[in-house]
Amino acid sequence: MISSVEIxxxxxxxxxxxxxxxxxxxxxxxxAPFLVSSDGTAPAGLRHRWGGLTLIALVFSLVLWNTSSVPxxxxxxxxxxxxxxxxxxxxxxxxxxxxxxxxxxxWNQIPDNQAAETHGCLLITxxxxxxxxxxxxxxxxxxxxxxxxxxxxVLMYLSRKDAxxxxxxxxxxxxxxxxxxxxxxxxxxxxxxxxSTHLQAIQSGLQSSGLSGVPVVxxxxxxxxxxxxxxxxxxxxxxxxxxxxxxxxxxLGAALLAVVPKIVGVAAFVxxxxxxxxxxxxxxxxxxxxxxxxxxxxxxxxxxxxxxxxIRRLLAYSSIAHAGYLLVGLAIxxxxxxxxxxxxxxxxxxAVYGAMTAGVFAILVYLNxxxxxxxxxxxxxxxxxxxxxxxxxxxxxxxSLTGLPPTAGFLGKLNLFMAAWSEGTSSxxxxxxxxxVNAAIGAWYYLRLVATMYLDPPAKPVDRNQDVPSFIGxxxxxxxxxxxxxxxxxxWQWIAMIAAV
Amino acid sequence: xxxxxxxxxxxxxxxxxxxxGFLTRRNLIVMMxxxxxxxxxxxxxxxxxxxxxxxxxxxxxxxxxxxVAACEAGLALVLxxxxxxxxxxxxxxxxxxxGEAKPLCDVRLERRATVVEPQEEEFxxxxxxxxxxxLPQFNKQESVTRV
Numbered sequence: 001m002i003s004s005v006e007i008x009x010x011x012x013x014x015x016x017x018x019x020x021x022x023x024x025x026x027x028x029x030x031x032a033p034f035l036v037s038s039d040g041t042a043p044a045g046l047r048h049r050w051g052g053l054t055l056i057a058l059v060f061s062l063v064l065w066n067t068s069s070v071p072x073x074x075x076x077x078x079x080x081x082x083x084x085x086x087x088x089x090x091x092x093x094x095x096x097x098x099x100x101x102x103x104x105x106x107w108n109q110i111p112d113n114q115a116a117e118t119h120g121c122l123l124i125t126x127x128x129x130x131x132x133x134x135x136x137x138x139x140x141x142x143x144x145x146x147x148x149x150x151x152x153x154v155l156m157y158l159s160r161k162d163a164x165x166x167x168x169x170x171x172x173x174x175x176x177x178x179x180x181x182x183x184x185x186x187x188x189x190x191x192x193x194x195x196s197t198h199l200q201a202i203q204s205g206l207q208s209s210g211l212s213g214v215p216v217v218x219x220x221x222x223x224x225x226x227x228x229x230x231x232x233x234x235x236x237x238x239x240x241x242x243x244x245x246x247x248x249x250x251x252l253g254a255a256l257l258a259v260v261p262k263i264v265g266v267a268a269f270v271x272x273x274x275x276x277x278x279x280x281x282x283x284x285x286x287x288x289x290x291x292x293x294x295x296x297x298x299x300x301x302x303x304x305x306x307x308x309x310x311i312r313r314l315l316a317y318s319s320i321a322h323a324g325y326l327l328v329g330l331a332i333x334x335x336x337x338x339x340x341x342x343x344x345x346x347x348x349x350x351a352v353y354g355a356m357t358a359g360v361f362a363i364l365v366y367l368n369x370x371x372x373x374x375x376x377x378x379x380x381x382x383x384x385x386x387x388x389x390x391x392x393x394x395x396x397x398x399x400s401l402t403g404l405p406p407t408a409g410f411l412g413k414l415n416l417f418m419a420a421w422s423e424g425t426s427s428x429x430x431x432x433x434x435x436x437v438n439a440a441i442g443a444w445y446y447l448r449l450v451a452t453m454y455l456d457p458p459a460k461p462v463d464r465n466q467d468v469p470s471f472i473g474x475x476x477x478x479x480x481x482x483x484x485x486x487x488x489x490x491x492w493q494w495i496a497m498i499a500a501v
Numbered sequence: 502x503x504x505x506x507x508x509x510x511x512x513x514x515x516x517x518x519x520x521x522g523f524l525t526r527r528n529l530i531v532m533m534x535x536x537x538x539x540x541x542x543x544x545x546x547x548x549x550x551x552x553x554x555x556x557x558x559x560x561x562x563x564x565x566x567x568x569v570a571a572c573e574a575g576l577a578l579v580l581x582x583x584x585x586x587x588x589x590x591x592x593x594x595x596x597x598x599x600g601e602a603k604p605l606c607d608v609r610l611e612r613r614a615t616v617v618e619p620q621e622e623e624f625x626x627x628x629x630x631x632x633x634x635x636l637p638q639f640n641k642q643e644s645v646t647r648v
Contacts (some may be wrong), residue, residue, distance in 0.1 A: 166584055183514055
């Protein structure tokens with residue numbers, strides 16, 4: 001018999017890295033009002049202190065993550081809503097790493113009197129992201145998803161206050177609530193059919209009924225769940241908010257929305273569809289829809305990105321296209337020889353995508369000035385002459401987004417392509433083919449940016465920039481993008497461990 | 502038709518009506534209410550399934566959903582109020598500045614110019630729902646003193 005105290009202690013020990021983030025955020029929310037005077041002015045440099053605290057919390061969380069033993073197999077528990085396995089280990093590390101870059105990126109972007117709230121929201125969002133992969137129960141999974149969403153709205157609202165930003169955040173908010181409702185409707189039927197909200201129990205319940213015995217009633221809920229997760233991934237037809245919201249919100253908000261919901265979407269997808277358990281009953285229902293969504297998402301993202309002149313809209317369509325690539329990996333699961341090849345390729349791509357996208361936004365923050373804002377592609381003209389280092393870094397990230405060696409983006413795309421091709425079915429090969437064609441289309445608009453930077457004459461006067469934190473973020477991302485090309489095994493060994501379940 | 506089916510039909514009907522309302526209505530508060538209606542459709546489903554399975558997981562899920570929905574409603578009101586303060590209307594068509602660049606956006610801009618003209622009022626009133634059916638009594642004098 002296990003006492004409730006033991007269950008509590010066990011549960012707490014499972015989510016220590018997230019608890020560190022949440023406690024720090026609570027301290028920030030509570031202490032912030034006392035450091036800002038009643039008319040809203042704060043002592044100069046307050047943002048450095050709050051930023052430092054946030055960074056310390058993230059590094060502490062990273063240390064806790066790093067010292068915890070890598071769990072083999074599913075250390076699941078009937079008593080605890082938290083399960084710790086390889087996926088959790090991977091997501092946790094990725095989330096905290098992305099969080100460090102986001103903090104560096106936002107460092108000088110937020111006013112002193114709102115630094116604590118912004119950083120607090122960011123920390124809670126990050127805690128929510130890694131909790132999504134920890135939860136093994138539909139109820140808690142939903143709570144973790146909302147723990148990501150709600151601070152995101154506040155953060156987007158705080159970080160930019162003009163009319164356009166208010167429109168963007170309201171649009172995102174309403175559609176996000178709508179997608180939660182779709183997800184919950186799907187959840188309610190999953191619970192109804194299997195009689196449990198526990199994810200393992202759901203998977204085994206579905207498996208025992210077998211592929212033929214799957215109730216027809218599950219078809220619509222499965223599609224609704226795919227739709228709701230597609231909203232997080234910004235997959236077609238739930239992509240239309242992304243360009244508008246990216247355009248309207250701050251660079252911090254856009255960077256957050258480009259990276260964080262993708263991690264959430266993939267982690268939740270793997271959990272709900274039980275991709276690691278290789279039962280795949282739900283996936284059997286959803287696979288054709290996923291295939292179609294993946295293809296259309298890739299095409300729409302890349303083709304519309306060709307038309308864009310606003311750089312944040314362009315990056316939004318780029319993120320839609322990359323959502324398509326991620327969906328390719330999620331759609332291919334019928335591979336009998338290596339059933340986890342798709343998931344592994346997706347996770348590798350997710351890490352690479354996080355590094356290169358956060359890197360691009362960090363560069364934009366670094367270059368952006370109130371008197372010299374970066375809005376359209378032509379604002380980057382002649383960057384190689386005014387900021388040679390920044391231009392080189394941007395080129396690295398853009399090559400990586402295109403999928404050219406010597407960057408990690410190349411390996412990520414190659415992995416996904418190989419996983420799709422080796423599935424052994426004609427649909428898998430078609431998917432690989434569509435992906436290759438789309439990577440080629442994508443090359444046009446990424447390389448157009450590189451050409452603008454290197455071949456066009458500078459449009460704006462030279463401006464020496466001193467935003468050190470965001471430049472540190474850029475260097476970190478560039479190191480990851482180049483480093484993962486040199487030693488992909490460093491990341492791949494953790495991902496391979498997920499398969500060892 | 503079993504007892505369970507009847508509840509499920511009610512739940513699905515609420516959900517679908519909410520979805521239709523969300524997609525067709527152009528008033529911010531009504532859109533939010535429609536989204537809440539979808540959540541309550543889910544709640545009915547969960548409680549019905551819970552009764553069928555005779556344990557408490559579905560009910561606790563419903564309570565969690567209600568709690569989160571309350572949080573979201575609070576946040577929604579803050580956002581809607583901040584939008585209202587800027588444009589003095591709840592109509593979402595007033596807000597269309599984000600979108601594709603010129604060639605694709607012209608139609609939308611024209612529509613915005615014709616449909617809405619943000620009215621500058623000398624006093625600030627709280628947002629009100631557009632009346633359905635009968636016109637509600639609205640005392641301007643009272644709102645001035647309240648503000």
